Amino acid sequence: MEVMGRPTLSGTKVKTLSPAALQYLDTKKSSTKTAYTTCLKRFRAFYPRGLDGFISEIEGELEANRGKPLAERTRPGEATVRDYVKWMGEKGYANKSVRQAVAALQNALKYYSITLSTNFIELPPDRPMKENDKHQWTLDQIRQFAEAAEYLRDKCYILFQVQSGLSIGDILALNYGDIRREYENGTIPLAIENYRMKTNVPIRTFIGHDAVTYLQLYLQSRQNLRNDSPLFTMLGTEERATPAAVNKMLRKYAWRLSFIYEEDMENGYSPARPHSLRAAFRSRLTGKLDSDLIETFMAHDIGQEKSTYMNQPLDELREIYESYEHLLSVYKTSRQDREEQSRKAIPETAMNIIREQGQRIAELEATLTQNEQMREEDVRRTTGLEEKLRQQIQDQDQSNEIAEIKKQMKINKQESDREFQRLAKMLQQIADSQEK
Secondary structure, eight states, X not given: OOOOOOOOOOOOOOOOOOHHHHHHHTTSOHHHHXXXXXXXXXXXXXXXXXXXXXHHHHHHHHHHHTTXXXXXXXXXXXXXXXXXHHHHHHTTOOHHHHHHHHHHHHHHHHHTTOOOOOTTSOOOOSSOHHHXXXXXXXXXXXXXXHHHOXXXXXXXXXXXXXXXXXXXXXXXXXXXXXXXXXXXXXXXXXXXXXXXXXXXXXXXXXXXXXXXXXHHHHHHTSXXXXXXXXXXXXXXXXXXXXXXXXXHHHHHHHTTOTTSOHHHHHTTOOSOSHHHHHHHHXXXXXXXXXXXXXXXXXXXXXXXHHHHHTOOOHXXXXXXXXXXXXXXXXXXXXXXXHHHXXXXXXXXXXXXXXXXXXXXXXXXXXXXXXXHHHXXXXXXXXXXXXXXXXXXXXXXXXXXXXXXXXHHXXXXXXXXXHHHHHHHHHHHHHHHXXXX
């Protein structure tokens, strides 16, 4: 069989895998499959013919070795892997990521009964001591890191990881639908519920006011969000963000931090990496919050018995988280925000009361004026009636007086008539007596 030469190194972004890779991945569990898919896509970005082509290359080298003396034989596939390791180093992949990618390639070849040894391939050291060191983050340093980020997405990611305690893989696996209900209801602290990709352990944690604020700003900049929309995307796209992209982003911003030593950055060490930010969640809560609850928030497996004990209602967990949120907050806590909103609401309520009272006073004044006018009208009417009554009384008095005069006149007339009759009678009697 003709030996096929290795292809030119490539940096092309890969969306599909070769048939051999897909067949191999079908044998893996979900969490492992996701990680190995990423590794094999990276290999295809380096080696365009993918796993199928690499298998063919190894078979060709094995065939070419037949009949040759041992000293003249090549070591099939090793030269390509060396170039692959070098390529990943130049691309800035972390040591652990490089070793994982090579292990995934070895495992895929093993599936096809091909053994590829790395004993004679120089791999980067496995988690050097300096890389294992975890920076002891202060709240001010976390704030500086968030403010050093250029984009809302990046600020949000930094605060999201610090306040949730989740791993980079778990965060990037989240969809909008995982937070939609509480996010659209404006609930804070906001609950994050899902399952870990690696272990299928339930995720039940929260993010506080700081992360929610930047999450709102970030999501407002995106259009047509659906339940299956990735929560964090590659800049300018709707494609899910990758761990490599996030690591690269964080490393870029780390150079801007005054508390990071340049020599450490130049030697490949950066405290501003996802694992370090996640560790900040634990270190800032340790000794204050129950350790099993910290592990629960970080979605670590704490065993069936403890998990049952920690299986509290979501709102009770939210209340506990909120009590310790100040240890993870660089701007303000959910409780402080509510208190501020409440204080703002008090003056507004007072103004509403004042406006209502002013309106009521105006109404009362108008009513009082109207009543005063009515009272004055009543006074005028009463005065008129009194005058009329007095006149009527006066008229009545005059009428009575006239009646009395008339009565007296009548009596006087009667008396005069009687006196006249008496006198006339006397005269008559006198006259009669004279005649006699």
